Amino acid sequence: MTEETSQKAKPGRTFDSAYGFSFSIAVGLILFIAGLVISLTLGQGTNIGLIFGIPLLVAGLIIPIFMMRDLFKTNEIKEPCPNCGTIIRTSDATLQLKCTNCQKVINVREGQFVLDN
Ligand SMILES: [Zn+2]
Numbered sequence: 629m630t631e632e633t634s635q636k637a638k639p640g641r642t643f644d645s646a647y648g649f650s651f652s653i654a655v656g657l658i659l660f661i662a663g664l665v666i667s668l669t670l671g672q673g674t675n676i677g678l679i680f681g682i683p684l685l686v687a688g689l690i691i692p693i694f695m696m697r698d699l700f701k702t703n704e705i706k707e708p709c710p711n712c713g714t715i716i717r718t719s720d721a722t723l724q725l726k727c728t729n730c731q732k733v734i735n736v737r738e739g740q741f742v743l744d745n
Pocket residue numbers: 709710711712713714727728729730731732
């Protein structure tokens with residue numbers, strides 16, 4: 629077996645969501661295959677393979693879900709109101725909100741507050 633070492637982290641590369649997505653799939657797949665191999669090879673006549681293999685199989689299924697749930701979590705925006713300067717906290721899933729201080733309607737575009745004209 630040869631090991632590919634070309635997948636080393638490049639300097640300056642951020643852990644973006646596309647990379648994190650494939651990473652979580654890979655982790656799940658490795659755990660799943662490892663669990664499958666262990667339960668099939670060590671499990672001959674004994675329960676040892678199942679004791680080690682099944683938790684790995686389950687982890688291979690659950691871990692990617694947890695990692696992905698984290699990836700799809702909305703980012704918090706903390707920006708000043710473009711009209712009055714009050715710091716408003718919201719999530720980037722919000723499209724429109726009202727300033728708590730000046731009651732102006734503010735549109736949220738790509739993490740920035742834009743006044744509704
Ligand atoms: Zn305001």
